[in-house]
Amino acid sequence: MPTLQALIFDVDGTLADTERDGHRPAFNAAFAEHGLNWHWDERLYGELLTITGGKERIRHYATRHAPEIAARPGFDGLVRDLHAAKTRHYLRLVESGSLPLRPGVAALIRQARQHSLRLAIATTTTPENVTALLHATLGAEASGWFEVIGAGDSVPNKKPAPDIYHWVLERLTLPPENCLAIEDSANGLQAARAAGLRCLVTPNDYTAGEDFSSAWQVLADLREFNLAAMGTR
Numbered sequence: 001m002p003t004l005q006a007l008i009f010d011v012d013g014t015l016a017d018t019e020r021d022g023h024r025p026a027f028n029a030a031f032a033e034h035g036l037n038w039h040w041d042e043r044l045y046g047e048l049l050t051i052t053g054g055k056e057r058i059r060h061y062a063t064r065h066a067p068e069i070a071a072r073p074g075f076d077g078l079v080r081d082l083h084a085a086k087t088r089h090y091l092r093l094v095e096s097g098s099l100p101l102r103p104g105v106a107a108l109i110r111q112a113r114q115h116s117l118r119l120a121i122a123t124t125t126t127p128e129n130v131t132a133l134l135h136a137t138l139g140a141e142a143s144g145w146f147e148v149i150g151a152g153d154s155v156p157n158k159k160p161a162p163d164i165y166h167w168v169l170e171r172l173t174l175p176p177e178n179c180l181a182i183e184d185s186a187n188g189l190q191a192a193r194a195a196g197l198r199c200l201v202t203p204n205d206y207t208a209g210e211d212f213s214s215a216w217q218v219l220a221d222l223r224e225f226n227l228a229a230m231g232t233r
Contacts, residue, residue: 002177004230006118007108008168008197011151012125013184013204015105016133019049020206022090022099027054030085034078038066046206052158052187053124055083087126094132101137102202104222109138111227113145120148122168122181122191124158127151148172160187165195180230182222186210200225 012018024045031038038061040048051060058079062070069075093099112119121130130151134142143149148171155163169176176196183189183199185207192199198216212218219225 001230004117004180005178006120006147006172006174006180007112008120008122008165008179008181008192010181010183010185010188011121011123011130011133013207014102014182014188014202016099016101016137017204018090018094018099018133019204020045022093023054023086026086026090026093027058027082029089030082033085034082036066036069049185049206050187052160054086054126055079056158058082087128090129091132094129094136097136099133099136102204102222104225106138108222108225108227109145115227118172118174119146120150120168120172120179121146122150122164124164125151160190160194162191162194165192165197169195180216186212189215 009015012023016022020042024040024042027040027045028038040061048057048061051057059070062075062079069078072078109119123130127149130149131143134146138145148168150164150168150171155161155167157163165176165181169179172179177198179197181188181192181195181197181199183192183201184204189199189201189212193214199214201212201215201218202222203210203212203218203220217225
């Protein structure tokens with residue numbers, strides 16, 4: 001097995017269970033702020049998670065459930081405004097300490113640093129969301145531990161396209177065989193595998209029933225992962 005030199009983390013659903021208790025209520029707050037009677041309950045939001053990217057998710061929902069709004073001339077601007085408002089509400093939730101890291105995440109990051117592994121992030125959420133979560137859960141210096149943060153609109157095509165992983169690998173100047181991706185969903189797994197990466201999947205309540213047959217490992221809890229056995233350097 002090639003020597004492991006870097007861990008590349010997804011964020012939402014992987015580092016923390018941010019979707020149900022963070023992004024979902026933040027979307028609903030943004031809709032109310034803009035006078036829309038849209039409400040994404042837990043079941044509906046689980047279905048919408050097959051669409052990666054917040055702006056893309058809004059477009060998808062409006063096209064199918066509010067076509068009269070999607071047809072408005074100013075719809076593109078509305079999508080941007082809704083997403084900006086959602087981010088503002090989400091950051092408030094994160095900064096309040098309401099969204100802890102999933103079990104084993106903090107310990108794995110500490111172990112990686114002790115083994116001098118490089119750390120990176122490959123996500124579809126915004127850079128502000130990433131920084132806020134890292135600072136709120138790991139401390140003010142945590143974002144500096146991650147050498148590359150691929151987030152938001154860094155690339156035109158979001159997961160399951162492999163673009164964000166190619167972007168991160170290029171900046172790490174590492175081949176995929178020396179890296180391990182850590183994801184929570186089938187979309188993320190597909191993106192990582194298409195970029196040539198081994199992928200450790202840690203499913204959450206929303207993704208537990210998805211197909212992870214191409215994963216290198218599937219672990220319900222990252223506390224089960226034995227980093228020392230991987231031949232790190």
